[in-house]
Amino acid sequence: MDSKVKFSAAYLPSEELVCRELEGELIIVPLVAGMGDMEDELFTLNETGRAMWEKLDGKKSLKAVAEELAAEYEAPEGEIEKDVIGLAEELIKRKMIVEAPQK
Amino acid sequence: MGNKDSYTVKVRGDEVANRKGNTTALDSLDIELTERCNNNCIHCYINLPADDHHAQKKELSKGEIQEILQEAVSLGCLTVRFTGGEPLVREDFEDLYIFARKLGLRVALVTNATLVTPALAKVFAHTPPLMPIEITLYGMRRNTYEAITRVPGSFKAAWKGIHLLLEYQVPFVVTGVLLPPNREEVEEFESWASTIPWMDTAPSYTLLLDLRARRDSAEKNVLIKGLRPSPEDVVTFLSRRQEKYLKEMKEFCSKFIRLQGNNIFSCGAGIRGGCIDAYGHLQPCILLRHPDTVYNLKKGSLKGALTKFFPKIRQMKAENPDYLTRCAHCFLKGLCEQCPAWSWMEHGTLDTPVDYLCEVAHAQARAFGLLAEGERAWQIEHWEERIKNFIDTTHSSQHAKEVCNGLKGQI
Numbered sequence: 001m002d003s004k005v006k007f008s009a010a011y012l013p014s015e016e017l018v019c020r021e022l023e024g025e026l027i028i029v030p031l032v033a034g035m036g037d038m039e040d041e042l043f044t045l046n047e048t049g050r051a052m053w054e055k056l057d058g059k060k061s062l063k064a065v066a067e068e069l070a071a072e073y074e075a076p077e078g079e080i081e082k083d084v085i086g087l088a089e090e091l092i093k094r095k096m097i098v099e100a101p102q103k
Numbered sequence: 104m105g106n107k108d109s110y111t112v113k114v115r116g117d118e119v120a121n122r123k124g125n126t127t128a129l130d131s132l133d134i135e136l137t138e139r140c141n142n143n144c145i146h147c148y149i150n151l152p153a154d155d156h157h158a159q160k161k162e163l164s165k166g167e168i169q170e171i172l173q174e175a176v177s178l179g180c181l182t183v184r185f186t187g188g189e190p191l192v193r194e195d196f197e198d199l200y201i202f203a204r205k206l207g208l209r210v211a212l213v214t215n216a217t218l219v220t221p222a223l224a225k226v227f228a229h230t231p232p233l234m235p236i237e238i239t240l241y242g243m244r245r246n247t248y249e250a251i252t253r254v255p256g257s258f259k260a261a262w263k264g265i266h267l268l269l270e271y272q273v274p275f276v277v278t279g280v281l282l283p284p285n286r287e288e289v290e291e292f293e294s295w296a297s298t299i300p301w302m303d304t305a306p307s308y309t310l311l312l313d314l315r316a317r318r319d320s321a322e323k324n325v326l327i328k329g330l331r332p333s334p335e336d337v338v339t340f341l342s343r344r345q346e347k348y349l350k351e352m353k354e355f356c357s358k359f360i361r362l363q364g365n366n367i368f369s370c371g372a373g374i375r376g377g378c379i380d381a382y383g384h385l386q387p388c389i390l391l392r393h394p395d396t397v398y399n400l401k402k403g404s405l406k407g408a409l410t411k412f413f414p415k416i417r418q419m420k421a422e423n424p425d426y427l428t429r430c431a432h433c434f435l436k437g438l439c440e441q442c443p444a445w446s447w448m449e450h451g452t453l454d455t456p457v458d459y460l461c462e463v464a465h466a467q468a469r470a471f472g473l474l475a476e477g478e479r480a481w482q483i484e485h486w487e488e489r490i491k492n493f494i495d496t497t498h499s500s501q502h503a504k505e506v507c508n509g510l511k512g513q514i
Contacts, residue, residue: 022179
């Protein structure tokens with residue numbers, strides 16, 4: 001798998017996890033071994049991560065995600081881009097998102 | 104927004120389960136996939152023969168279990184425990200397991216490990232349960248193990264299953280059942296258990312032995328009662344790690360010792376959880392099968408049981424005069440296993456004191472210096488002072504030894 005983040009590409013959650021909302025908290029439940037470091041590890045996202053995660057629909061590019069977030073949070077685009085790339089790098093490393101097939 | 108060191112936060116499954124608030128209707132669910140088992144253990148509270156086709160026909164179908172799992176997830180359930188009987192005797196076990204995992208459930212599997220195949224070990228390795236598999240091991244040698252399971256070849260099969268899980272790096276823990284055939288193997292068992300990579304504490308044991316939860320065999324109940332350790336043996340066994348035992352019991356007493364009054368439910372049974380038997384009846388706990396406390400899921404929903412039926416039965420009050428005299432006024436209630444399930448198994452009621460449990464609790468209390476020989480806990484007026492003294496006393500290593508050893512002599 002290509003672990004380098006493509007800013008112009010769209011990503012979507014991997015089919016090898018289940019995303020659940022429990023009491024307002026987003027919980028990522030791995031379906032396959034290797035996402036976590038421990039045998040019983042689940043994941044949740046911090047506020048920044050969650051806002052970005054919810055926009056990863058396999059259609060919008062990371063660039064479009066960053067632009068939307070910058071507008072919504074009235075934050076400098078450069079800072080948001082850094083966040084989006086940081087999260088994507090982390091999620092790709094854990095095999096939690098995959099690049100959407102190009103149409 | 105702003106750059107963060109990490110956007111994903113790793114959490115252990117138990118942390119998520121424990122930090123959840125009270126807004127979900129269901130946290131965890133036990134499902135007894137079958138009462139059938141390929142072992143025939145001398146002490147078992149539930150097992151039916153693996154080839155009991157009558158029982159098999161009555162069991163919930165795969166589709167029915169899948170529907171239940173879907174409803175459980177919609178109610179917020181994070182953990183499902185597959186137990187039995189032996190869950191792996193069901194031919195559709197793997198399908199149910201994968202289905203549950205794909206719903207985003209953690210699966211806690213309770214098994215004797217004898218039916219673990221290389222194919223199943225591979226499934227667990229690829230799609231981990233997210234909870235260590237719990238294996239009950241009955242002995243370290245063939246003669247002791249099979250004196251309990253009464254099935255030739257079961258010892259070899261269990262160890263084969265265990266080695267497969269080790270080979271495929273599937274996390275598991277082991278638990279024991281203290282029985283006459285394996286009592287001499289405790290140290291050996293614990294020593295081996297400490298080598299299991301996923302065991303971070305000593306194995307837990309079943310000590311007090313439940314009677315048949317379906318009240319279906321008076322003969323077997325006689326046998327089970329005969330296998331139970333005496334109250335004195337229970338204290339001796341529990342206090343074998345003296346300092347740790349005393350520390351834990353002080354913490355326990357500081358939190359849970361109080362009078363229960365006439366409420367018969369003092370545990371968490373039926374609160375955001377429950378157990379479904381092999382035929383679709385939801386029970387507040389795995390042992391409590393009294394008809395008044397069981398909800399037929401084929402005629403209702405999990406949500407209905409959890410939000411209406413269970414809260415109602417948890418309000419039940421004891422009426423038995425013996426219970427009202429003894430248990431309702433007993434400050435050892437927190438130490439004692441007395442509960443509606445035990446009352447059901449022993450007496451067929453919900454509120455009859457179980458003498459064996461009473462004696463075990465009194466033996467422990469004497470060991471802690473809470474009671475003198477001949478005293479009955481429900482007759483003690485200033486019991487709070489005794490608890491305070493016990494909790495406040497600093498037990499040095501030597502003192503701890505004296506408490507446990509010396510008081511063992513008086514019980």
